[in-house]
Amino acid sequence: MTKSSGATLRSEAPEPHREERDDLIAAHKTMLLVRGVEERLARLFADGEVPGFIHLSIGQEAIAAGVAAVLRREDTIASTHRGHGHALAKGVSLEGFFQEILGRATGVCRGRGGSMHVADMSVGMLGANGIVGAGIPLAVGSALAHQIRKTGGIAVAFFGDGSLAEGVLHESLNLSALWKLPVLFVCENNGWSEFSPTSKQFVANIVELGRAFGIDGERIDGNDVAAVMTAAGRHAAAARRGDGPRILECMTRRVRGHFEGDPQRYRNDTDAGPDADPIVRSQRRLLELGVGEQELARMQNEVESAITAAVEAARKAPLPDIADAAGDVYTRKAA
Ligand SMILES: Cc1ncc(C[n+]2csc(CCOP(=O)(O)OP(=O)(O)O)c2C)c(N)n1
Ligand SMILES: [Mg+2]
Numbered sequence: 530m531t532k533s534s535g536a537t538l539r540s541e542a543p544e545p546h547r548e549e550r551d552d553l554i555a556a557h558k559t560m561l562l563v564r565g566v567e568e569r570l571a572r573l574f575a576d577g578e579v580p581g582f583i584h585l586s587i588g589q590e591a592i593a594a595g596v597a598a599v600l601r602r603e604d605t606i607a608s609t610h611r612g613h614g615h616a617l618a619k620g621v622s623l624e625g626f627f628q629e630i631l632g633r634a635t636g637v638c639r640g641r642g643g644s645m646h647v648a649d650m651s652v653g654m655l656g657a658n659g660i661v662g663a664g665i666p667l668a669v670g671s672a673l674a675h676q677i678r679k680t681g682g683i684a685v686a687f688f689g690d691g692s693l694a695e696g697v698l699h700e701s702l703n704l705s706a707l708w709k710l711p712v713l714f715v716c717e718n719n720g721w722s723e724f725s726p727t728s729k730q731f732v733a734n735i736v737e738l739g740r741a742f743g744i745d746g747e748r749i750d751g752n753d754v755a756a757v758m759t760a761a762g763r764h765a766a767a768a769r770r771g772d773g774p775r776i777l778e779c780m781t782r783r784v785r786g787h788f789e790g791d792p793q794r795y796r797n798d799t800d801a802g803p804d805a806d807p808i809v810r811s812q813r814r815l816l817e818l819g820v821g822e823q824e825l826a827r828m829q830n831e832v833e834s835a836i837t838a839a840v841e842a843a844r845k846a847p848l849p850d851i852a853d854a855a856g857d858v859y860t861r862k863a864a
Contacts, residue, residue, distance in 0.1 A: 588784035591807035595757025607664030612657030691722030746776025
């Protein structure tokens, strides 16, 4: 490359905040994808195209995007009933994802799982989960596998604050601390457990609970994707180098109802203002870092086109064959 070109000279000048900007752009794109997918799913559900229930993570995208940003492909995650963001952020393909949720034979679980059971072992997505807290021991088991096989990977358990009083969380904290497992417990604290405030169900908080087991952790602003990336990076690195489990409590807001169609008569906290929106916040920071309005619009358009293409492909994809309904349920008797 010649030194005479202006572009070359510019790229050689020290660029303050370049790393921050690149990381934030990547996380912002993930959040745009998750938001765009869920807004589309809300419409598809209202139009009757989605079998079963869906639970949207709108407003909570910074947690999935920020944590996944520090993970490697071989790392594993276990998710919840509100797991679209976790799946997409970990790398489940958009096509396979929509085909799964629309119940198509070509979905990542051949249309047998749907929204609450999206799993894809090829990218380390152990599964969404309809049972509160049930993903947590799966992550602990996966962390044990990483430890035994010396993969260098870690496991992440995403769970809601509705899991805090579940015995399985307490057992999982104990065992992971005892065996120094490479696991990161990520609590998405949106204040709600279905239709009840979590404060009516649990007397302590997850960070204090962890201390009882000798596990370090911290509470952070879960709507600030940069803060999530920084904290997750630090704790994931500790777990990866063999320091044992860590806890991240991410404070956030559930913008929609518990499930799509929830009339939310039990609730009056619906307007928290734009500052609570993680995408508005990261967009503001990106503008400060010199990313132009046009570039932001281009990212948004790219995401929208990819979603439209994936939905169209899912609509055209075949439904499962009824003759195969019992497939994967019974195995053939050995001859
Ligand atoms: C073991 C179990 N108990 C109860 C339920 C019913 N249920 C479904 S979601 C939910 C609350 C979940 O709250 P949280 O874990 O905070 O997740 P959020 O919905 O807030 O994301 C409950 C009680 C369930 N699915 N599993
Ligand atoms: Mg909750």
